[in-house]
Amino acid sequence: MLFQSFAFPNGTTAKNRFFKSAMEEQLATDNQPTQALVNLYRTWALGVGVGVLLSALFFADKIGRYLRVQSSPAGELMVYDVTGQVFFANANSFVASFGFDQTLKTVKIDVSNAHFWDISAVNALDKVVANYQRLGVVVQVVGLSKASQTLIDNFGNKDPAVF
Missing domain, CATH: 3.30.750.24 (STAS domain)
Structure with a gap:
């Protein structure tokens, strides 16, 4: 199913289900990233880093109880x-x-x-x-x-x- 084409309601067709959603296209001008786009990606990266750190700490706490x-x-x-x-x-x-x-x-x-x-x-x-x-x-x-x-x-x- 992921490799089959997909027709959108407006008539546009995607070759497969692997495509990029339009999340930040409004944050670029003339195909160049704006500071808002850079800030957006920086914020996402920070969020991912915090999530990974918290997951590691929760995992360590959980595994530590099984001694x-x-x-x-x-x-x-x-x-x-x-x-x-x-x-x-x-x-x-x-x-x-x-x-x-x-x-x-x-x-x-x-x-x-x-x-x-x-x-x-x-x-x-x-x-x-x-x-x-x-x-x-x-x-x-x-x-x-x-x-x-x-x-x-x-x-x-x-x-x-x-x-």
Whole structure:
């Protein structure tokens, strides 16, 4: 249907349905754009930019809510299973999900079902590891994806006993 011709009520025919509507033809003189036309396009561009920015922020807020950290105690060992996307929007809640307990000997953080997206996520993981290590707890992080591991290698704790 898009590639079929279309007849207008005034008798004019378009070869297909892909044509430009007359929105700003009145803002040009002698086929040259006027300042009004430039201002119109500038305003449209600003509106699109604001819309893209707001969409990104709303998306980050929505995805940030799907982080889950479940703990499973096993004597002096605590296993944390992390599920979801860890990034700037939820890095603080990621850290707050861990109970820093001195009675533990070992903590295992399984991130097989998680992904670390940015430096703030790497810093959050480093903060969790450092808090446990300050308490004398042995920490293991397992299940890092290749991309998450690359971020940690480049920007995070490089302790091979942990990662």
